[in-house]
Amino acid sequence: MTRTFLGMPATAPPGVGQLRGTEPFPSAARRSLADPQLRRNLGHATTTIRAKSAGVIAEVPDWERLREAGRAIKADVLARLPELLEQLEARVSAAGGVVHWAADANEANRIVTDLVRATGSDRVIKVKSMVTQEIGLNEALAEAGIEPVETDLAELIVQLGDDRPSHILVPAIHRNRAEIREIFLRAMPGVDPALTDEPAALAAVARGYLRQTFLTTRVAVSGANFAVAETGTLAVVESEGNGRMCLTLPDTLITVMGVEKVVPTWRDLEVFLQLLPRASTGERMNPYTSMWTGVTPGDGPQAFHLVLLDNGRSAVLADEVGRQALYCIRCSACLNVCPVYERTGGHAYGSVYPGPIGAVLSPQLTGVADNASLPYASSLCGACYDACPVKINIPELLVQLRDQAPHPRTEAAAMAAAAYTMDRPRLYEAAQRAVRLSRLAGRRGRGLPPPLDGWTGSRDLPDPPAQTFRQWWAGR
Amino acid sequence: MRIALFVTCLADTVFPEAAKATVRLLERLGHEVVFPPEQTCCGQMHVNTGYQRDALPLIRRHVRTFDPYDVIVAPSGSCVGSVRHQHPLVARRAGDERLAGRAEDVAGRTYELSELLVDVLGVTDVGAYYPHRVTYHPTCHSLRMLRVGDRPLRLLRAVRGLDLVELPAAEQCCGFGGTFAVKNADTSTAMLADKMRHVLSTGADVCTASDSSCLMHLGGGLSRLRTGVRTVHLAEILAATEQGETAGTPTRMAVRP
Amino acid sequence: MNSRDLVLGRLRAALAGGGPAAAGEVPRDYRHTGTLDLDQLVQRLTDYRAQVHRVAGHAVADTIAAILPAGATVVVPPGLPPDWLPTTVTVRPDDGLDNGQIAAADAVVTAATVAVAETGTVVLDGSPDQGRRVLSLLPDLHVCVVRADQVVATVPEALARLVPHRPLTWISGPSATSDIELNRVEGVHGPRTLHVIVLA
Numbered sequence: 016m017t018r019t020f021l022g023m024p025a026t027a028p029p030g031v032g033q034l035r036g037t038e039p040f041p042s043a044a045r046r047s048l049a050d051p052q053l054r055r056n057l058g059h060a061t062t063t064i065r066a067k068s069a070g071v072i073a074e075v076p077d078w079e080r081l082r083e084a085g086r087a088i089k090a091d092v093l094a095r096l097p098e099l100l101e102q103l104e105a106r107v108s109a110a111g112g113v114v115h116w117a118a119d120a121n122e123a124n125r126i127v128t129d130l131v132r133a134t135g136s137d138r139v140i141k142v143k144s145m146v147t148q149e150i151g152l153n154e155a156l157a158e159a160g161i162e163p164v165e166t167d168l169a170e171l172i173v174q175l176g177d178d179r180p181s182h183i184l185v186p187a188i189h190r191n192r193a194e195i196r197e198i199f200l201r202a203m204p205g206v207d208p209a210l211t212d213e214p215a216a217l218a219a220v221a222r223g224y225l226r227q228t229f230l231t232t233r234v235a236v237s238g239a240n241f242a243v244a245e246t247g248t249l250a251v252v253e254s255e256g257n258g259r260m261c262l263t264l265p266d267t268l269i270t271v272m273g274v275e276k277v278v279p280t281w282r283d284l285e286v287f288l289q290l291l292p293r294a295s296t297g298e299r300m301n302p303y304t305s306m307w308t309g310v311t312p313g314d315g316p317q318a319f320h321l322v323l324l325d326n327g328r329s330a331v332l333a334d335e336v337g338r339q340a341l342y343c344i345r346c347s348a349c350l351n352v353c354p355v356y357e358r359t360g361g362h363a364y365g366s367v368y369p370g371p372i373g374a375v376l377s378p379q380l381t382g383v384a385d386n387a388s389l390p391y392a393s394s395l396c397g398a399c400y401d402a403c404p405v406k407i408n409i410p411e412l413l414v415q416l417r418d419q420a421p422h423p424r425t426e427a428a429a430m431a432a433a434a435y436t437m438d439r440p441r442l443y444e445a446a447q448r449a450v451r452l453s454r455l456a457g458r459r460g461r462g463l464p465p466p467l468d469g470w471t472g473s474r475d476l477p478d479p480p481a482q483t484f485r486q487w488w489a490g491r
Numbered sequence: 492m493r494i495a496l497f498v499t500c501l502a503d504t505v506f507p508e509a510a511k512a513t514v515r516l517l518e519r520l521g522h523e524v525v526f527p528p529e530q531t532c533c534g535q536m537h538v539n540t541g542y543q544r545d546a547l548p549l550i551r552r553h554v555r556t557f558d559p560y561d562v563i564v565a566p567s568g569s570c571v572g573s574v575r576h577q578h579p580l581v582a583r584r585a586g587d588e589r590l591a592g593r594a595e596d597v598a599g600r601t602y603e604l605s606e607l608l609v610d611v612l613g614v615t616d617v618g619a620y621y622p623h624r625v626t627y628h629p630t631c632h633s634l635r636m637l638r639v640g641d642r643p644l645r646l647l648r649a650v651r652g653l654d655l656v657e658l659p660a661a662e663q664c665c666g667f668g669g670t671f672a673v674k675n676a677d678t679s680t681a682m683l684a685d686k687m688r689h690v691l692s693t694g695a696d697v698c699t700a701s702d703s704s705c706l707m708h709l710g711g712g713l714s715r716l717r718t719g720v721r722t723v724h725l726a727e728i729l730a731a732t733e734q735g736e737t738a739g740t741p742t743r744m745a746v747r748p
Numbered sequence: 749m750n751s752r753d754l755v756l757g758r759l760r761a762a763l764a765g766g767g768p769a770a771a772g773e774v775p776r777d778y779r780h781t782g783t784l785d786l787d788q789l790v791q792r793l794t795d796y797r798a799q800v801h802r803v804a805g806h807a808v809a810d811t812i813a814a815i816l817p818a819g820a821t822v823v824v825p826p827g828l829p830p831d832w833l834p835t836t837v838t839v840r841p842d843d844g845l846d847n848g849q850i851a852a853a854d855a856v857v858t859a860a861t862v863a864v865a866e867t868g869t870v871v872l873d874g875s876p877d878q879g880r881r882v883l884s885l886l887p888d889l890h891v892c893v894v895r896a897d898q899v900v901a902t903v904p905e906a907l908a909r910l911v912p913h914r915p916l917t918w919i920s921g922p923s924a925t926s927d928i929e930l931n932r933v934e935g936v937h938g939p940r941t942l943h944v945i946v947l948a
Binding site: 040041044045048354355358359390391392393394395396397398400401411414416417418419420422426427430431433434437438440443447450466467469470472473474475476477478479480482483484485487488 | 542
Binding site: 022023024025056059060061063064067076077080081083084087088090091093094096097100101110115116117118122166167168169172185186187188191192195214215217218219221222225226229230243246247248254255256257259260262263264274281282284285286288289292296298299300301302303304305306307308309311313314315323325328329330332333335 | 749750751752754755756757758759760761762763765772773774775776777778779792796847848851864866867868869874880881882885903904907908912913914915916917918919920921922923924925926927928929930931932933934935936937938939
């Protein structure tokens, strides 16, 4: 009994990490929408990246075939996930790495904290990683007296600004150069007040600020973009070189990865290394990609730990339709094309995974009830599906999750009544005549009653016609 | 050709001019239009709001109603999208494989108006006359679910007297999204504001599209701000002629004081 | 039950719930090879702000002498061809240099394993002429020498040439970030200047 119970797919536990927001999307979005700086920054950034990405994708004549291959590889991964993970574990171990398994965020945090403690270090340098944000690793380390230092420029901006990330790829997308300059002046000791807000100058300040930390910290924590089961090779894709620093300089490297990041073969990287940079940063190739297999004597960290994390992924995998959310390679193309994300930004989604992919991934990781407003945070315009390099049908998933979400009782009653009426043409015709009543609502200027006042708050209602179409048809 | 009109509940109830224009246009082109009166709603609102079980009888009704016809047309990209992509899916998830098969069959014979005109009937010049400055908003479901591409634009370019102006950022959603417009009214309004800004920037008198639902949203916003820009369904423009056949009575907004 | 069994058990249970057991064949009809074009490599490297020099084999030392000021300190991997280095610079071969010594150098010179023309990428694999990863990381200027026969057109061709278990660093231009308003600016933590010498 216990064995069966424990072996059932499980959602991510509450109370740890950043998968659940504190308020529903509509009210969080309302606040973001009223922030002119945020709106301007997001509009500028998403427009820029869309143009860049479209340009480099147009250069690749086989883009659609790469997308299809990427989708198929990920589908294959999920179908064989347990055996691929066992293979990965065997290869990493054979190459001198140590593999750990974490059922959830709490366990992963405990494993990493214990590993850091065992080294005696009271500080870790971190490569930008979605999964460690997801599990709240920084908070867990801080509680254990270990200082986590984010080394990615955007993550550093977020950390120094005591802020939350708002984008998968560019966590500080909600900040512009002037705001970043202010954060640096406030939070970095010894920064020259004459610092300009030129991006190159700001980057140079970050370089100086972190250099000594890179050279003196003995433990690093990273995520992983890909892990090759066939060879035991891990890959991290980055731009700034902070990743290379973290993956090269310390004595000990701890990599935390969601179980879905495994790919079967070395050759599979040829697909994803083409898809990811072009969909993500809009580059033909990102400046740096590091690949390592276990431990290389005399080169890089001599202790390597790999933490394989479930934290709700098994629950996602259990849903035949929903599991395609696990194809995600965290490129953030769906965010950049999403008209909702472009206006609300990432914070409104509550979870560390924002935008369209977040709206389908977060509710599945936590269970739909804990993120019930997210599947509705979309107009179902479909731009995300077109942009996704691994062809996740996000609109389909959104609709499916809405079906599973808890519904307000009055809405459910209204929907049932509407369906009942529409399945009976006589009643339907009577209801059509009743629509004329809305004339009165409009004439009196009061608009519609809640929840339909959401409509009349910003839009006039059409004047109902004197005749419905079917009345006109009958009278021809 | 005998063509069954899938009027859509919204056009039937609130925007009959779009449906009447569809009838007039097809009859002018020499086709017979029939209206199966048992039809009501395709169930898209239920599916998209999370009520697939409630949608099932509506899907069944739709399939039963339109099964006898070889060619079916709707003046709505969104409702045709629902018929093509959602009906088989919802039926299959409900375990009704037979319904799913029939739904696919009906979907294969169902066309959005511009698809019917260009692909099935092979016309782009429908003989229309519409002396106005017009901009076209490609609705998301026409664009990305049906991939109608430039068919509506080709039809509009052939309309005499029509001054077609390009809509900036045309492919961005207007913010309607069915119940999204109510559940996320603030975000929907923000999207609407940008779409209206682009429409106004064209200097067009009329904004057209293939979906009454998006036009209701866009037109409601344009009316609320007293912009003077009207929204007119594509079918109404294509139905208008020099011989006094007008685009029908324009739908008026119940303007709030 | 340990966590390994727990996680694997959950995943197996999730898959047992139905759905297709196998996902089917992966279509690999994308391009595997391409027409090699050295001009394309140069153009793509330049596009991402690398400085590219196309020279004959015997001219490497002169080219490096022109890049680096006289007296500059240069760290090099132990297996770098000695005739690549000009006499105008101070050479420190990596015989176990500590990080501080490497960071203090003005530049590093390495060979490469493979280069990808379509993406403007050079790949280092830790061979004796490329050295430990830290060597090409800490100095602010990296000179990478690529032989023409190491250049391939496409990413799939590059992967086929690489040995997975070696520590690999793919480099496409100098260190850069797009974190400020999504505008790419060169120069954060890795070498802020990248010179690629392509040997004809």
